[in-house]
Amino acid sequence: MSEENIQLLHEFAREVVAKDVEGLRRLMHDDVVVREAPTLPYGGDHHGPEGFVHVYETVQKLWEFTEEFKYTYIDAGPEKVLLMVEVEAIARSTGRHVPLRLAEVFTLRDRKIAEIDVFYWDTAAMRDALEYAGS
Secondary structure (H helix, E strand, O other), X not given: OHHHHHHHHHHHHHHHHHOOHHHHHHHEEEEEEEEEOXXXXXXXXXXXXXXXXXXXXXXXXXXXXXXXXXXXXXXXXXXXXXXXXXXXXXXXXXXXXXXXXXXXXXXXXXXXXXEEEEEEOXXXXXXXXXXXXXX
């Protein structure tokens, strides 16, 4: 099972890089939940494939990624994969660069992504780069 889970996350990463929203949507379970840091513009819990797409498209509007994503995949049990991500980003609103480091905990069910819990290394730097003051 673990090898299948890692393969699913490799597919997820390929679709992210390809910016293939339909491909990403197909990987989501019908009741997927994405949990983002509440202090970011796309923060909170997002439900269903449409909730995932909303987060994905908002991230694409706010950030330009200037290099290849660096991924590390860690098997975390029968239904879990930890995906460590590093990438350089530019806030589109300000032109400010920020190194993004994050960990995403994926819960998989029925060969689909059922939950994504996203943990950022430095949300304050992200907010500063975006000049985002909301909460």
